[in-house]
Structure formats: structure tokens, C-alpha cells
Amino acid sequence: MSDSSLVCPRCRLSLDPDSYEGAPVHRCAGCWGYWVSASSLGTILTAQEEVFSKAERQQAMDRVAEDPSSEEPLACLACGRSMIKRVVLGSVLVDACPGHGAWLDTGEIKSLQVLAEIDDAVRRWLLEKMGC
Ligand SMILES: [Zn+2]
Numbered sequence: 001m002s003d004s005s006l007v008c009p010r011c012r013l014s015l016d017p018d019s020y021e022g023a024p025v026h027r028c029a030g031c032w033g034y035w036v037s038a039s040s041l042g043t044i045l046t047a048q049e050e051v052f053s054k055a056e057r058q059q060a061m062d063r064v065a066e067d068p069s070s071e072e073p074l075a076c077l078a079c080g081r082s083m084i085k086r087v088v089l090g091s092v093l094v095d096a097c098p099g100h101g102a103w104l105d106t107g108e109i110k111s112l113q114v115l116a117e118i119d120d121a122v123r124r125w126l127l128e129k130m131g132c
């Protein structure tokens with residue numbers, strides 16, 4: 001499997017296969033970042049099982065309010081090109097390569113889920129932006 005050779009774009013550690021909401025993802029044991037392929041992201045954002053409380057939503061939104069704009073763009077794990085720092089709804093910043101996937105920190109996956117759960121228009125907008 002070529003998947004086993006994926007390395008973290010931040011720490012250069014080999015990524016461990018993992019799953020999130022039943023979708024295959026790759027996790028870095030060093031920084032707890034996740035490589036989520038475009039198809040897995042589609043699965044995660046359309047999963048309905050998780051119901052967030054108001055407090056959890058607020059927590060997720062607060063968590064990503066910090067500005068990581070000083071970071072260098074990370075390289076896509078599928079094609080090696082620099083990913084795009086995308087601003088999602090003004091608060092969540094993710095590195096994404098449309099059609100390939102996104103590099104997300106643990107809190108960011110949850111934040112995207114919360115945003116996608118708020119309403120369907122947001123979900124569709126996210127899926128389109130991420131190239132799912
Ligand atoms: Zn890492």
C-alpha cells in the first residue's frame with residue numbers, strides 16, 4: 001500500500017492509518033494532525049450521527065479563531081504541490097488541495113463538522129470548496 005508511506009507535512013513522521021466517523025484518514029502521532037482525502041472528507045461532512053451541543057459548537061469555533069497565517073503552506077500528500085490556505089467562513093483555516101484532500105488538526109475536523117451541521121447550505125459550500 002502506498003498509503004503506508006505518507007509522511008506528516010509538519011513533522012515528517014510516518015502517518016498512522018486511522019478512521020474518523022468511519023472514514024479512512026491518516027493521523028500523525030507527533031502533532032495530531034490528520035490527512036483527510038477528499039472522499040473521506042465528504043463522508044465525514046455528511047455523517048449525521050454526531051450531535052453537538054451548543055457548548056461544543058462554541059468550543060470548536062473558539063478553538064480555531066487563532067490566526068495561523070504566518071505558517072508556510074504545506075505540501076499536498078497526494079501530488080506534492082503547495083496546498084491552499086483556505087479561509088472557511090472566516091474562522092477555520094485549513095490546508096487543502098481540491099480533489100486530493102486536506103491537512104487538518106484534530107480540532108479543525110470537529111469544527112468543519114460543526115459548520116456542516118449548522119445547515120445544508122454551509123455543508124454544500126464546504127464540499128464544493130474542498131473539491132469533495
Ligand atoms: Zn505531525
Ligand SMILES: [Zn+2]
Nearest residue numbers: 076079097100
Ligand atoms: Zn494535491
